[in-house]
Amino acid sequence: MILSKTKVLIIIMIALISCSNKEIIDYKSTTIDVIPIPNKVMKAAGFFEINKKTSLVFDRSLKNSAGFFKQYLTKGLGIEISGKSKNYSIVFSLDTAMVGIESYRITIDKESLLIESPSDIGAFYAVQTLRQLLPPSFENGTYGKDKVRLDLLKIEDSPRYEYRGFMLDVARHFFNADEVKHVIDLISAYKINKLHLHLTDDQGWRIEIKSWPNLTESGSRSSVNNEKGGFYTQKDYLEIQAYALKKHITIIPEIDMPGHINAALASYPELNCDNKAREPYSGIKVGFSSLCIKNDVTYKFVDDVIRELSSMTTGNYIHIGGDESRKTDKDDYINFINKTREIVESYGKEPIGWDEIVDADIESNAIVQFWGKVKNVKLASQKGAKIIMSPSDKIYLDIKYNDSTKLGLTWAGLNDIKDAYNWKPDSLIEGVSGNNILGVEAPLWTETIVTPNDLEYMVFPRLIGVSEIAWSKEENLNWKNYKERLKKHTLRLDNLNINYYKSEYFNR
Structure with a gap:
């Protein structure tokens, strides 16, 4: 009624x-x-x-x-x-x-x-x-x-943090609209309210930009090992977003720039300083690509992409990447980040960037996503920026659980379910606490993740613990208590037919 x-x-x-x-x-x-x-x-x-x-x-x-x-x-x-x-x-x-x-x-x-x-x-x-x-x-x-x-x-x-996120990399391996909707179903059950979609990288461009059609006509075909390419039409994107909004999840699209950009450089030669298109890339190395920062066409490209993406996106945020731009001169990098942030703001959105953007002229309204360098997040805090906590050695969900995990990588060490839960955002880094912290986000990079089963195995149950860190009062967080609740909760995961990691903790 x-x-x-x-x-x-x-x-x-x-x-x-x-x-x-x-x-x-x-x-x-x-x-x-x-x-x-x-x-x-x-x-x-x-x-x-x-x-x-x-x-x-x-x-x-x-x-x-x-x-x-x-x-x-x-x-x-x-x-x-x-x-x-x-x-x-x-x-x-x-x-x-x-x-x-x-x-x-x-x-x-x-x-x-x-x-x-x-x-x-x-x-x-x-x-x-x-x-x-x-x-x-x-x-x-x-x-x-x-x-x-x-x-x-x-x-x-009520929640501790207003920002409680999960990031899905759809650039290294593509996940179609129905597969993303399934992810939304799973994460919404744990009061996650942000889905950060890493839409572009060296290996593929995954979102239709009508003013630059070759980004998807050409740039979407590649992926890691050329196993799983593809892209979202603008209609697909709107459909995913509408589905997410019904479950009160905000989609945050990321266009990673000025590095991690080979898929665009392979699609349009004019984005390269030598006007020569790059070859499509299917490996997993990072830090080798860069937009040609001093070319005017670069900023037309950025403006067009941000304009179209902003017009489709109901949420407040556009993520501009900014990480591992090792082939970009530092002064050029700072200039690019400054201009790109201005472009995002001109379309009524708030820019987010990985922690390297602290070298640019960020202000107290900036949002910085910490993933690796402690000095960066400390500087961001000193500048008054808001911090999204994504420490790679704690909650990067592509990191192996242990030495025998078949999927995942080890560059940030190993990360079992206790590691993902047993840390505190407020005390992890000296000088970064309280009002500095906007929230917590657990990223899943997909160099080794090809199928939805792969995704579920690496995400669950670690994301469940991250959701509690992001939602619950710090005084209520207790590993021993959480471990017992999680053991019982695995019966629900079984009934949902989730391919979760069967931790040794469940047998203790």
Whole structure:
């Protein structure tokens, strides 16, 4: 039922839930097996039963999240809740007095399940928490019963960081629109709210730019080992973005410049200082390519690309890369980054760059993504920039779990699930903490990642731990506790048919 005519009906419903003649329930502080761990949880004796007679009511502004929850219940129970019961209800209520649009509150008593949030974003995150309170077999429709019980709980929750990201490199190996949508399905379950798409690199150009058509007509054909090329049409990109927005994920497109650019140099000779097109590249070396910084056509190219990308992108951010530009003269590099940031800002977007961009004239409104050089992120912090924490030795998901991992690389060492979880953004680097930190992002570079199965194996379960670091209060982060919750959570991963890494920690 959509409560569209007036807020009075939803207020009445809440009043009925809270009426004074109901049994007083004694809730006491507890913990639950949910990842990311919520800020505050209280539990009481008893249960609330969801069955075919349970009603579902929602504020119109929360229709999206209420629809997701109804769909999930239908899949799990094999029936559609009818909405006929007056006494046993699921209510999605808008509460604009709550602080933070991503916050939510869940109250479960014997007669109702109440979800409150100031926005559909917070309500959606409440649904992700509720998913983990329901049996894992709900995930694949094998629960086999038409009713289910939930413990009586009160949950209050909101995120630690506003930026909680995952980066997918689609340049080294291409992943098509349906495969990216599958990634969105998986990461949204853990309250990840940014999907950074690394759209271009030496090995391939993956986004249609109509003013420079050869970027995809030619530049999209190559990939590492020439195994998996391709590109997104602008229609594909818009489709991916629309799908992500329904799950409150912002797409952040990256055009890596002035290095990591061979696919463009192979597509257009005029982007090279000698006016000679480069050969397509299918290896995994870095640092050998550069735009011709002093040519006017370079900035026409950059402007056209950013203009078209900005017009398609609903989010605030455009990532300009800027890493490993070893073939670019330092003064040229600084000039290029300064001009490119200005171009991005001229189209109403905020530029993000890898930590090397600190050498340019960045201001306090700059966003710098730390991946490797401590001196860079310290300088960024001193300049007042906002930092996205992506330490390669902790949360680069292309790094092998151990010496026997068949996929992945080792240039940043080894990175098992404990390494990915057992660190603190606020204390990792002296001088980088508090308000300096915008959030956390775990990148997956795909030099060795070819298939969705490969992707799942390297991402899960490490990204689950990263999501907790990005969402939960620091005082709630505890490796021993997390490890036990993750062990139990693997049953849900099994039911989702995720090809996750079976860590030795699960056997201890």
